[in-house]
Amino acid sequence: MKEHETLGQRLQEQGISRRSFLKFCAAMATMMALPPGSAQAIAAALVQAKRPSVIWLSFQECTGCTESLTRSHSPTLESLIFDMISLDYHHTLQAASGFGAEQAREEAMQAFYGKYLLLVDGSIPLNDGGVYSTIAGRTNLDLLQEAAKGAAAIVAVGSCAAFGGLPNAQPNPTGAVAVSDIVKDKPIINISGCPPIPAVITGVLAHYLTFGALPALDALGRPKAFYGETIHDRCYRRPMYEQGKFAKTFDDEGARNGWCLYELGCKGPTTHNACATTKWNGGAGFPIEAGHGCIGCSEPKFWDAGSFYAPLPAPAADVSSVAKAAAVIGAGAAVAVSAMDRAKRQQAQRTREKLTIADLKGE
């Protein structure tokens, strides 16, 4: 396999101006809240960066994460960066197929053993020997374990890979699990979201290319730069929340006036992501701005957290039936026990001897 060119060389070939390139680096630095001067560092590093090999494994997924990434709206630079990371294996985007594709993968893994970046989207099914998702006759589990051995780091793209996602929702018939449930001995970044914001993916990659290390992660392995705050904390409708101005139904007066969507099920307060700041579709907007509450797609188990349209205070399980049954049980127990207690009292009354003056006198 021939040596990869540097990113600088490729950019030059593509006719990308230095100015555009620096603008991109500045945008990346800002998005990740890196200190001033980082833009230069990013530029210097990226220019020199040898295109690392990237293996992208797609498991039990809907391809939404890939779709999101390829819909990135600064097409020129980001797709170039994409090119610049020598994507050596990707089901959707690669030209090859069948044995040829598998061979390419194996060769890349061998050639860049210990150095390639492993990107994974989709969950890994474990039930029934893992038959629910196989590629070229091999289970996802098998493929992941093999690929993880030679990876420098693993990026779990999307909520399925990061936390198990939709397949993992009750009753989880395929036994779907996250990458971090399988791989325990490699650095893993979780870029959760269903799908994640494209710029978040590229931002993480840019960080890795620049610093050769993963950015600071939170307790769930997500980059703090993008997942450190909740939607609620940065939502432009927050003042409405504070003032108690809640839309009651979709398209009612309040909804049309941009009132808070808390009562329509918005999970913004408990969801960590960059949607409220970075937004989607090149900054066009995000769900709340479009009038739909946040569904909490970057958090674990969001599919099981109750209806998307029931507000956070609503129970995530059936409490009414439990309460009704409990009332019957309590009442029944009371009837039974009070019968016994009444009998005890009657017994006490029956065996009570009449008090006489002789008793008082102490005879």
Add this chain to the structure above:
Amino acid sequence: MATTLQRGINTLLGQIDAPVATFFSSCVHCGLCADACLFYTETKDPKYTPIRKLEPLRRLWQQEYTFWGKLMKKVGLSKPVTDDDLAAWEPLVYDSCTLCGRCSLVCPVGNDIVYMVRKMREGMVASGHAPEGLKGATQRAIELGSPMGVNLNTLKAQIKHAEKETGLTVPLDVEGADYMLVLSSAEIAEYNDIIGAVTRIFKQANVSWTLASDGFEGTNSGIQIGSSDLAAELVGRIVHAAERLKVKYVISPECGHAFTALRWEGPNLIGRPYPFKVLHIIELLDQLRSEGRLKTASVDQTRMTFHDPCQMVRRGGVIEQPRNLLKQVAPNFVEMPDAGVQNWCCGGGGGVSANHRAEPVRIKVFSRKKAQLDAVDVKTIVTSCSNCRSMLLDGLEHNHMDDIEVIGLTELVAEHLADEQKGSAA
């Protein structure tokens, strides 16, 4: 059969009903009941907090009638009620409680604390833990007919005296009379002007009435000591006499617990409703007044106030009637602070006056009544309970306020009757 701890506990077990369970379940330990009880307010000793007086009963309820209590008892983690406990609680239940019922008025969660004290006394007396003085009084009541030892002869002597004074006949054992009057020992022994007063009033109002030689004593020490059995015996005498004489009404005298015993507890004590109705003497007098049959011709100008006997007013419901009568004969009648249902106990009801051990604390807590009197600055206190009367006199004396007179309401009214029939004899 001796009185024992077991007998006491057994009695208490039989006393626990839905109200008791509800009250103990609801108590939030706010301590407001202490503010209503003059034994606390005048001593500031927290041991007199009313709900605390029931602690042994509460423990028993918890251990025998609650899920958690039964569980704790089963695993050996509960404290059983001991004889020492009951002995320690005796002064709290008898010396510092007159069954006045003020605590039940104040409890924010609605606990009827006096209801429970009454029940607790049932267990106390069955276990032998009741004050000696009260035991003696009860004994005399049962065996002699009166806690003060008053008997038929004493009554007959007072009747003779009254007939001489008024020139009228005092009916005794008249079958078929409408009303049978019951008296209290203290009235027969001490405040016996009542007999003449009633005779004159009933003559003017044309009331058909009688006394009964076998049922003239209304004081009920059984209630005070807390024995339903003994209380039933005492009330039974009155009921028997009333049925014998086939009267329509029985009049309860100017005595606090006589009214409670006869009017409210009686039928439950004897286990059946009465074939007659019961009226407090003041109820009857006011009724006569409103019917125009009680005519007064003069008034007493003295500045006077009314002490509300607890069992008649707060616990008995005869609230407005004494005031109606007073307004007729006392133009300078003034109400003391907290008058009416919220008035403060004289300190000697509910058996406390028969309990010599309780005398020091009873005298001490009279300061509450004194404060009320100081606020109205009267020359005379009117009341309708002979025990209150004695306790007031005693308290006034101890506080060097003996220039204040204490009189009964019936006598006051009688003093100002329109002169229709002055005694024909001497």
Add this chain to the structure above:
Amino acid sequence: MDQEMLLWVRGTGLQIAAAVFVIGMAYRMLHLLLLGRRQSLAEARGSEWSGGLRTMLRRSFVLPRLSARGKFTVIAGYLFHLGFFITFFFLSQHIDLLRAVLGVHWPALPRGVIDMTAVLSIAAMIALLVHRFIDPVKRMLSDYQDYLTWLLSFLPLLTGFMLLREIGFQYVTLLTLHILSVELLLIVAPFTKLAHMFSTFIARWYNGAVNGFKGIEA
């Protein structure tokens, strides 16, 4: 982990708390009612029911003369109870919960008002705790249950206040703590004096019934 914990308290945790609370309270209230009360054979002067209902309501407002310590207890008690009720029943987020569970809802009060009632309630609770320590009557009456129920009643108020303002911890953590504190309160309540939230009305009825029977308006 935070999310999973939050999911648990919103789901299974709530079911457990509801079950224990409802079983406990239903049992307790029915059990004490079924112990029964002997009907009086005396002649009634008035109606038990009208007396009972009357006292059920009026006992909240009509009390005899009280001393300074008594007045303090009543005023602080009112502030606490009213603050608690208003905060619980009129905060928008709580109404969302009740609507989901009971199917009924009503207008919320402005956040500013709830902020005030929550603070008043918290202040009153602290004052009442201090009083319970220093007042001789309350000290004599109090046992571990009084302090436990105080703590369990205080925590929802405190965590709720912190949650609304996101003080000290992340929203997820605060929400989890808040719901958890409520669940603890619900589970312990039936076994303690907190049963008075229901039994008070029964007790007041019995109390008033006696007066009503005797024709006394109290």
